Amino acid sequence: MRHFHTADEVRAAEAPLLARLPEYAAMRRAAHGLATVVARELRVRTGGVVGRRVLVLAGSGDNGGDALFAGAELRGRGVAVEALLLRPDRAHPAALAAFRAAAGRVVTRAGDPDLVIDGIVGLSARGSLRPDAAAIVDGLTAPVVAADLPSGVDPDTGAVDGPAVRAAVTVAFGAYKPVHVLASARCGELHLIDIGLDPDAATITSPDDGEVGRAWPVPGPADDKYSQGVTGIMAGSEKYPGAGVLCTGAAVAATSGMVRYVGHGGAEVVHHYPEVVTARSFDEAGRVQAWVVGPGFGTDDDAADRLRSVLESDVPVLVDADGLTVLSQRPELLRGRSSATVLTPHAGEFERLTGSAPGPDRVRSVRALAADWNVTVLLKGRATVIADPDGTVSVDDAGSSWSSTAGSGDVLSGMIGALLAAGVPARTAAVMGARAHSRAAALAATDRGRRTAAPISASPLLRAVPDAVGDLRARA
Ligand SMILES: NC(=O)C1=CN([C@@H]2O[C@H](COP(=O)(O)OP(=O)(O)OC[C@H]3O[C@@H](n4cnc5c(N)ncnc54)[C@H](O)[C@@H]3O)[C@@H](O)[C@H]2O)[C@@H](O)CC1
Ligand SMILES: [K+]
Structure with a gap:
C-alpha cells in the first residue's frame, strides 16, 4: 500500500x-x-x-x-x-x-x-x-x-x-x-x-499491484457458480445495445461466478456471451448479489422505475452513466438503502450530480459527495479518485490515457459490479476494478506485446481484461 x-x-x-x-x-x-x-x-x-x-x-x-x-x-x-x-x-x-x-x-x-x-x-x-x-x-x-x-x-x-x-x-x-x-x-x-x-x-492511499492481485476473487475448491457471486447487469437499450454488451462482457471476464442480464438487449448480449442468463425485467431476474445499472439504459420514466427497483434491493448497487443522470434528478431514490452504493461518474456526470464541477481539488470534491450522499464515489480520470463516506480515499493512477475511449466506462462498471457480487467491499472493488481496467487498457494498446502503443477502442480493452487480471495475480 x-x-x-x-x-x-x-x-x-x-x-x-x-x-x-x-x-x-x-x-x-x-x-x-x-x-x-x-x-x-x-x-x-x-x-x-x-x-x-x-x-x-x-x-x-x-x-x-x-x-x-x-x-x-x-x-x-x-x-x-x-x-x-x-x-x-x-x-x-x-x-x-x-x-x-x-x-x-x-x-x-x-x-x-x-x-x-x-x-x-x-x-x-x-x-x-x-x-x-x-x-x-x-x-x-x-x-x-x-x-x-x-x-x-x-x-x-x-x-x-x-x-x-x-x-x-x-x-x-x-x-x-x-x-x-x-x-x-x-x-x-x-x-x-x-x-x-x-x-x-x-487518508489517501493506493494499493500495490500485488495487493490487487492477491485480493482478486478466484474459485476455490468448494466454490460453485452461485457461491462466487451472481452479477446483475441492467444496461443497454434498443438504441444503445453496445453498452449492455460491453458492461456484461466485462462482468463475465472479471470473475468466474454468473452474470444475469436484464433489459432490451438480451439477444445481442447472448450472441456475444452465451454464458449469460437473460431476463426481461427485474422481477424475473432471479437471485443476484450485486447490480450494475445505467450504461446506455435511457433516462426516461421507465428507466427511473427500473433504477428504483434495483436501489430498493438489499444488495450492493453500482450506478453509472444514464443511471447517474436519472439519480441527479431523483436523489431520493437512494434513501433507505441498506447495502453499499457505488457511483462512477466522469467529470460531467459529477457536475450533474452535485451542481458543480469537481474543480482543482478533486479529492475534496469526491469526499464531499461520498459523505453527503452516503455512497462510495469513483471519479474517473487519468488519476481515478475513489472515496468512501468516512473520507477514506484511494487513487488509481492509470499511468496512461489509452482508456479514454467510448464504452470504456461500461467495461469498468461491469468489472466493479462483478467484484461487488463476489463480496469485495465497495471501495476496494472500485479501486481493484480501476487498476485492472487501466492495466487492460495498457496491454490492449500494445496488443499485448507490440513495442509501440496505438489507440484502442473499448472492445480490445475488454478482451485484455483476463490478461490484466492474470498480470496482477502474477505480482501477488
Ligand atoms: N524542514 C526540513 O527539515 C525538511 C524540509 N525539506 C524540504 O523543505 C521543503 C519545504 O520547504 P519550505 O517550507 O521552506 O518551503 P518551500 O521551499 O516549499 O517554499 C519556500 C517559499 O517559496 C515561496 N513560494 C510559495 N509558492 C511559490 C511559487 N509558486 N513560486 C515561487 N515561490 C513560492 C513561499 O514564500 C514559500 O515559503 C520540502 O519540500 C523539502 O524539499 C526536506 O529537506 C526534508 C527536511
Ligand atoms: K521542487
Missing part, C-alpha cells in the same frame, strides 16, 4: 524528527538522496558523472536548500554545478555556503546543462510558477529532476493552474505526497528517500 501524505501531515511528522536531529541533518539526508539519484541519471543519460554539467534552480525556502546541498555533494563527485538563485537575497544561507565552499558557481543565466535540479519550491508551494521562474523553466531543454515535487504543481491536489515544471524524475523526501499520484505525469519516474520521517497512516 502506498500512502500519500498532505503537506500538513508531513509537517506534523517533521516536527519530532527535526527536534531529535542536529540542524540540517534531515535536509542533508534529503540532499544526499537527491544527489545520488541525479548522479545515477547522469550516468544513464550521458554515460558518466565527472565533468557533466548540472544546473540547480534554487528558490527561497528549504526546497532550494535541499537542491543546493545536493549541488555541493555533486561538486564533490566532480560534476560542474551551477546554481541560479531565484531570490538571491533569500537563498538558504547554510546550503548556499556549503555550495560555494564546494566551489559551486552562482550564475544569472541557465547555460547549457546536461540535467536540471528543480529546487524552486516544495511543500510550501502556492499556485503556479511566478513569471521569472516560468521564463527560466520555459527555456530549459535538459531533463529536470524535481526535488520533492515538480514546482508549480499543488502538493496536496496535483492541480496545475499555470506554468509548472514537468519533471523526468521526482525525488520525494520522507513520504509521498498526493501530487505524486494525482499528477504523476508531471512527476515522471518517482523515487522515495528515507529521511527518518515516520508519519501516521495517510
